[in-house]
Amino acid sequence: MILLGGSASNDLSKEIAKLLDCEYLESRINEFPDGERLITIDHDLEKEDVIIVQSTFRPQDSNLMELFFLLDALKDWRCRTTVLVPYFGYGRQDRSFHSGETVSSRAIARHLSLDSDLFITINPHKEYILDHFTCKALNLDAAPLIGKYFSAKDLSCPVVVAPDAGSKNMAQRVGDMLDCRIENCNKKRLGPGKVITSAEGVELEGEDVIIVDDIIDSGGTIVEAAKALKDQGAGPIHVACIHPVLTANAAERILNVAEELVATNTIETPYSKISVAGLIADAVKKG
């Protein structure tokens, strides 16, 4: 087995290769003056069993094109290919919200399926995007890893809070690991990066609060939830997510209202202290 690390997930790829005790390779990337990239694999991979790891966050299109080029090369070598996309970019465009809108996640799923034998991702925004794959597709759940991280911190009687209805299940899975109270806020989205949130009915008396979400993008969801929870009497606020997209100054805005921000390394950021490498390695071993 060979692990081919995409340029968006180098550190995570190396960690997975170590756990799987397999060969690790990177491609060589050159850029032409017009911005097009030439991706070269300096090894003969004829009929090998290969895992490609590449998250598709910003710059999404360029990370996706790299993945498509690598997959195409492996197809030519008649490899058995597992595609691992820890963070699946465009995942939130999972249906046509307004007439005429293209369904980005479906288009990507269909294209990735063409040259892959197995597709693996972690907590896509909506699990049903896996139905668009025509190859075998698996979803891994990193929420228990967040629970494990906070168990080790030994907070006394923390309250796990979902910042919106969509995060309730995830909050439940984290809360189950901590055996603690679970609450949720009510969020209304006014537009990209603009939300209003209330935590009415959530009674707090200085407890540690852990707000968990699948993705943090602009940070608006978390900042508004943190403010609403403070109004309800929250003590120290900890923020955790699976995918730290963290656009612009999202992290800074969050750390103005929370004492901690922690995430997994599906996207490699300074806050990615929880590794998904073990979760992925176990899934690959099971096939």
Ligand code: R5P
């Ligand atoms: C929404 O449904 C997601 O679960 C996240 O809450 C959302 O993507 C976060 O976005 P932002 O950080 O821009 O509020």
